[in-house]
Amino acid sequence: MKNYEFTIAFDADDTLWDNEIFFRQSEQEFCKLINEFSPDLKDEEIMPVLFDTEVSNLSVYGFGVKSFVLSAIETAGKLLKNDVPYPIVKRITEIGREQLMQPVTLLADVETTLAELKSEDKYRLIIVTKGDLLDQENKIKRSGLAKYFNRTIVMSDKQDNDYIKIIADLKCEPEKLIMVGNSFKSDILPVMKLGGYGIYIPYHTTWAHEVVDTIKHERIAEIEKISEIRQALNKLKIEI
Ligand SMILES: [Mg+2]
Known part of the structure; x- marks a missing residue:
């Protein structure tokens, strides 16, 4: 592999x-x-x-x-x-x-962006999601996106300790992990604190429990949509 x-x-x-x-x-x-x-x-x-x-x-x-x-x-x-x-x-x-039972509706440019990243084959691509195991697995299946990912991980929460476990499991240095997500609290902050990178893509509505103040950091980039991931990687100086 x-x-x-x-x-x-x-x-x-x-x-x-x-x-x-x-x-x-x-x-x-x-x-x-x-x-x-x-x-x-x-x-x-x-x-x-x-x-x-x-x-x-x-x-x-x-x-x-x-x-x-x-x-x-x-x-x-x-x-x-x-x-x-x-x-x-x-x-x-x-x-x-x-x-x-709601249909899985992909956000704009998700499939083309993942297809490009997959075909370039420069990065290991994984899904890290939290929630109910069966529901998350069903959505991954129904999304048709599983083929772009080396691994999918469903966690019950996304706190520092959950990421520490993933990093150990993936045998990946924290400085080599880039987390892309819409929750500053659950996706961006914990990974940044562990030494990794965050690419923050806000979504138009957030559950009140997930809302935190955002901060600026050299290992965090914010973009409007997933197709701008290349610019974010450049900004974080990790484009390879
Ligand atoms: Mg999310």
């Missing part, structure tokens, strides 16, 4: 394909459902309870749609004073199921 000097790791959700917009839609559906049952409850009251419930459940349920469903049922219980009729529970599970 070829020994590549650098590894480019791509985040998947909202870096390669749309994802977060479907959570916004599911949240809206959930608010509509609660509001239909209890018209006094408006989105402004429902959303903070949902958010707090989701965040407090992250360490036990992890990220992803199934976790959203469990937290939404729990939120319904809190908002409706534990008097939740079964049709509400059923509709919440349907909202989750519908989200899991």
Whole structure:
């Protein structure tokens, strides 16, 4: 197997394909459902309870749609004073199921950019994504992008320790790892702190839990779309 000097790791959700917009839609559906049952409850009251419930459940349920469903049922219980009729529970599970069945829509220029990088064969290309294992595997399969990657890695979280494990597993020096992603908090900062590089591609919507202040750093480049990756590699002086 070829020994590549650098590894480019791509985040998947909202870096390669749309994802977060479907959570916004599911949240809206959930608010509509609660509001239909209890018209006094408006989105402004429902959303903070949902958010707090989701965040407090992250360490036990992890990220992803199934976790959203469990937290939404729990939120319904809190908002409706534990008097939740079964049709509400059923509709919440349907909202989750519908989200899991959404088609995978690639972001602009993703496929051509990956095809170019793959054909140049200068970098080891991998996917590093977090979330529910089955859902992430299904999306990778449905995206048709698996053929461009040497490896795909699904993690339950993307904190410093998770990246330390990956770096050990890949037998890759941290200074030879470039992470490309839309979450400054989960994709860019941890890898930069470990000595690697980050190429930040913001997406138009971010879950509040993922929002952090961005910083400037010599090992971080920001681009608008994935097709500008070449410019980012040049800027980071790692173009080979
Ligand atoms: Mg992402």
